[in-house]
Amino acid sequence: MKVRLLYFARLREVFATSQETPELPPNIQTVASLLNWLRQRGGVWAEELAAGRAYRVAINQDLATQEAVLHENDEVAVFPLVTGG
Amino acid sequence: MKVRLLYFARLREVFATSQETPELPPNIQTVASLLNWLRQRGGVWAEELAAGRAYRVAINQDLATQEAVLHENDEVAVFPLVTGG
Amino acid sequence: MKISVQAEPFDLNAEVSALYQANPKVGAVASFLGLVRDINEGQGVATLSLEHYPGMTEKALAQIVEDARRRWEVLDATLIHRVGTLHPSEPIVLVAVASSHRGDAFAACEFIMDFLKTRAPFWKKEATPEGERWVDARESDERAAARWQV
Amino acid sequence: MKISVQAEPFDLNAEVSALYQANPKVGAVASFLGLVRDINEGQGVATLSLEHYPGMTEKALAQIVEDARRRWEVLDATLIHRVGTLHPSEPIVLVAVASSHRGDAFAACEFIMDFLKTRAPFWKKEATPEGERWVDARESDERAAARWQV
Numbered sequence: 047m048k049v050r051l052l053y054f055a056r057l058r059e060v061f062a063t064s065q066e067t068p069e070l071p072p073n074i075q076t077v078a079s080l081l082n083w084l085r086q087r088g089g090v091w092a093e094e095l096a097a098g099r100a101y102r103v104a105i106n107q108d109l110a111t112q113e114a115v116l117h118e119n120d121e122v123a124v125f126p127l128v129t130g131g
Numbered sequence: 132m133k134v135r136l137l138y139f140a141r142l143r144e145v146f147a148t149s150q151e152t153p154e155l156p157p158n159i160q161t162v163a164s165l166l167n168w169l170r171q172r173g174g175v176w177a178e179e180l181a182a183g184r185a186y187r188v189a190i191n192q193d194l195a196t197q198e199a200v201l202h203e204n205d206e207v208a209v210f211p212l213v214t215g216g
Numbered sequence: 217m218k219i220s221v222q223a224e225p226f227d228l229n230a231e232v233s234a235l236y237q238a239n240p241k242v243g244a245v246a247s248f249l250g251l252v253r254d255i256n257e258g259q260g261v262a263t264l265s266l267e268h269y270p271g272m273t274e275k276a277l278a279q280i281v282e283d284a285r286r287r288w289e290v291l292d293a294t295l296i297h298r299v300g301t302l303h304p305s306e307p308i309v310l311v312a313v314a315s316s317h318r319g320d321a322f323a324a325c326e327f328i329m330d331f332l333k334t335r336a337p338f339w340k341k342e343a344t345p346e347g348e349r350w351v352d353a354r355e356s357d358e359r360a361a362a363r364w365q366v
Numbered sequence: 367m368k369i370s371v372q373a374e375p376f377d378l379n380a381e382v383s384a385l386y387q388a389n390p391k392v393g394a395v396a397s398f399l400g401l402v403r404d405i406n407e408g409q410g411v412a413t414l415s416l417e418h419y420p421g422m423t424e425k426a427l428a429q430i431v432e433d434a435r436r437r438w439e440v441l442d443a444t445l446i447h448r449v450g451t452l453h454p455s456e457p458i459v460l461v462a463v464a465s466s467h468r469g470d471a472f473a474a475c476e477f478i479m480d481f482l483k484t485r486a487p488f489w490k491k492e493a494t495p496e497g498e499r500w501v502d503a504r505e506s507d508e509r510a511a512a513r514w515q516v
Contacts, residue, residue, distance in 0.1 A: 052419070054417060054419055054487065054489060055417050055489035055491070055500060056489070056500040100503070104419075104422055104487070107419070107421050107422035107425050107426075108422075108425070109485070123419060123422065123487075125419065125487060125489070126489060126500070126503070127502075127503030128483070128484065128485065128486060128487050128488055128489060128503065129483075129488065129489050129490045129500075129501045129502070129503050130416065130418070130447060130458075130459070130482060130483065130486055130487075130488020130489070130490065131318075131400050131447075131458070131459050131479060131482045131483040131486075131488070137269070139267060139269055139337065139339060140267050140339035140341070140350060141339070141350040185353070189269075189272055189337070192269075192271050192272035192275050192276075193272075193275070194335070208269060208272065208337075210269065210337060210339070211339060211350065211353070212352075212353030213333070213334065213335065213336060213337050213338055213339060213353065214333075214338065214339050214340045214350075214351045214352070214353050214354075215266065215268070215297060215308075215309070215332060215333065215336050215337075215338020215339070215340065216250050216297075216308070216309050216329060216332045216333040216336075216338070216468075227379070228378055228379050228382055228383075229377070229378050229379045232378055232399065233378075236399075236401050236455055237455055239455075240402075240403060240404035240405075240454040240455045241403060241404070241405065242401055242403070242455070243400065243401050243402075243403040244398065244399070244400055244401070245398070245399040245401070246396070246397070246398050246475075247396070247397050247398075247399070248394065248395070248396050248397075248468065248471070248472070249382065249386075249394070249395040249397070250393065250394060250468065251386050251392055251393050251394070251395070252390075252393075253390060253391060253392070253393040253466065254390035254391065255390075255391065304390040305386055305387060305389075305390050305392070316403065318398060318400065318476075318479055319506075319510065321398070322398070322472070322475075322476050322479075325396075325472075326468075326472050329468055329472075356469075360469065
């Protein structure tokens with residue numbers, strides 16, 4: 047399954063990328079498993095997405111939980127807690 | 132004792148006067164006794180200032196209670212509940 | 217702190233920007249604009265006349281702003297109340313409060329409005345097609361002021 | 367209802383009067399202006415850069431305004447959030463809510479700000495004499511949103 051991953055703000059800077067369109071392995075079906083897959087890249091990925099770090103995930107521009115299920119061509123965004131206003 | 136009495140808004144209209152400077156009898160020392168003295172004028176005075184009617188009294192431009200004591204030349208205002216804003 | 221009772225209109229931009237332009241510590245301005253409505257309790261309103269008690273009004277408003285300053289961080293505040301004859305959609309009152317953070321600005325602004333409504337000596341008279349009538353005080357305004365537990 | 371994410375400044379007079387001038391049922395407009403402060407957590411701020419998530423931002427803001435409308439009488443509302451690079455004392459955000467009565471206007475305006483602060487995808491980066499840094503989210507903002515018990 048292919049998804050479009052977007053990163054914003056501090057995470058965009060630390061990951062040194064604002065987007066990618068990876069082909070996910072077949073066992074990656076939920077937000078939780080996607081995050082695990084990203085953590086396996088090690089380095090800043092393992093560090094920033096570690097359990098206990100505060101960040102948010104949105105699927106197709108709606109906030110999503112760890113249990114949310116991914117679909118082909120979903121837009122999945124990973125970003126720090128928001129600080130507007 | 133002489134005091135300056137002011138009336139505002141609906142009470143000014145009903146009493147048909149905006150101010151007077153009566154010489155009070157010596158037994159009139161408090162807001163409560165002043166109001167009683169005014170009620171004894173009868174008619175609209177008795178009606179509008181009756182117990183249970185909602186109005187306010189200020190002495191020298193501060194809201195005052197029934198027990199407040201009057202002094203020579205005080206400015207005493209009697210007015211309906213406020214409705215600004 | 218600016219407090220004004222006036223017949224003239226006021227300029228919202230000028231009043232609000234005066235609260236923050238000279239003070240870069242201001243991060244939040246909460247403001248409230250009260251307007252003449254064309255309908256009150258089911259009757260059409262053509263004009264609204266505002267009477268007040270000169271002298272006591274300014275004193276009461278200053279006391280209300282002072283009470284708010286004692287309770288919240290208020291960096292600056294402006295309170296303008298108009299008197300005289302106004303038409304529907306015309307502004308009656310402006311309360312604007314500047315603070316570092318929004319919680320203080322919102323609370324102080326709403327507090328000032330609630331006490332202005334119940335303690336400041338203004339009275340409204342409406343002209344309707346059926347004639348003139350003095351506006352009645354609202355029990356809900358007393359409850360709004362009471363919740364601050366002053 | 368007007369929602370805008372823009373780099374350009376906005377005109378407070380124009381935005382607020384648009385909420386009441388065509389609607390004489392409006393008796394109250396509560397508004398909030400958020401500004402760049404020159405100091406944040408003890409460090410001087412020279413400029414503030416605002417990044418957002420285009421597409422999701424507008425969707426999130428529209429949802430927050432819709433939630434407020436479901437809860438209070440909102441006759442009209444305007445929400446403008448700026449993005450790009452801003453300087454101290456420049457407006458960042460405007461939320462203005464028009465209602466018949468002040469209680470609804472105040473509550474809806476504060477509700478929208480609290481959820482904008484915790485749900486809308488904006489991020490602030492400060493430039494200070496010591497360098498750039500991303501602004502940290504505040505626990506107090508989460509508490510402010512939580513008190514509405516959505």
